[in-house]
Amino acid sequence: MLRRLAFFLGIPALEPESCFLWIHAYILFPVEHMYNGLTRFFRNRDQLKTLEYLVIPEIVKKKEGYDNPVLRIWSAGCSTGEEPYSIAMLCREILPVNFTIRITGTDINSASLATAKKGFYSAEITSDVPARFLERYFDVKPGGFRLRGSIRDTVRYAQQNLTAGSGLSRQDIVLLRNVNIYYDKSTQQEILNEVRKSMDSCSYLFIGEAESIFGLHAGFEFVYTDWSVLYRKC
Numbered sequence: 001m002l003r004r005l006a007f008f009l010g011i012p013a014l015e016p017e018s019c020f021l022w023i024h025a026y027i028l029f030p031v032e033h034m035y036n037g038l039t040r041f042f043r044n045r046d047q048l049k050t051l052e053y054l055v056i057p058e059i060v061k062k063k064e065g066y067d068n069p070v071l072r073i074w075s076a077g078c079s080t081g082e083e084p085y086s087i088a089m090l091c092r093e094i095l096p097v098n099f100t101i102r103i104t105g106t107d108i109n110s111a112s113l114a115t116a117k118k119g120f121y122s123a124e125i126t127s128d129v130p131a132r133f134l135e136r137y138f139d140v141k142p143g144g145f146r147l148r149g150s151i152r153d154t155v156r157y158a159q160q161n162l163t164a165g166s167g168l169s170r171q172d173i174v175l176l177r178n179v180n181i182y183y184d185k186s187t188q189q190e191i192l193n194e195v196r197k198s199m200d201s202c203s204y205l206f207i208g209e210a211e212s213i214f215g216l217h218a219g220f221e222f223v224y225t226d227w228s229v230l231y232r233k234c
């Protein structure tokens with residue numbers, strides 16, 4: 001059975017054990033990975049440096065004359081919340097006090113969103129969350145840590161399929177990290193079109209470090225920084 005599946009998938013003739021390894025590596029692992037929603041706090045520090053030192057200061061400069069400036073950020077495919085909450089903590093540290101932070105986390109998976117809303121995480125997060133953030137923004141609870149309400153309340157969650165449109169608009173920053181990688185080109189294009197529609201002019205898009213929008217009709221320009229690459233909606 002495994003040999004036959006391997007044959008149809010164009011995998012060279014192999015022993016059954018090797019067939020299983022191939023199938024796991026190329027098919028099962030990506031699918032599990034997508035639905036497991038693998039994520040972590042402060043994932044990809046270089047992208048977060050770009051956010052902290054380039055993107056947020058530029059948006060703050062653009063909006064500093066506004067009466068009630070709002071920074072809108074969308075974590076598209078937010079899984080269990082580590083990504084939007086990391087951004088919320090970062091913003092709390094660096095945004096001028098007159099700015100309102102509005103972060104939206106969306107995902108197709110309702111169980112992941114339920115975890116995100118609770119904001120409770122196991123003790124393993126100590127390897128990802130800097131000690132000063134743990135101290136400032138989490139309460140120690142039996143079996144782990146719970147994010148304080150001041151950060152939880154910054155993020156609004158909604159269940160959404162990215163291909164169906166978000167209903168969001170004027171987003172200053174979108175994180176579409178490690179989501180599109182699992183889709184074929186035409187679905188990637190569909191998702192990118194929807195994401196672009198939600199974005200303000202001169203706004204920024206982050207995708208996963210192993211991803212590319214090469215070959216898609218994107219309407220973004222490539223921005224190269226000291227820390228990472230990202231895209232600007234022109």
Ligand SMILES: C[S@@+](CC[C@H](N)C(=O)[O-])C[C@H]1O[C@@H](n2cnc3c(N)ncnc32)[C@H](O)[C@@H]1O
Binds near residue numbers: 033038077083
């Ligand atoms: C690997 S996780 C990435 C989480 C986070 N963005 C990060 O980089 O750490 C991928 C997430 O995308 C979600 N996802 C996959 N396809 C989606 C779709 N069509 N619409 C909304 N969410 C989707 C999955 O449920 C999963 O939680």
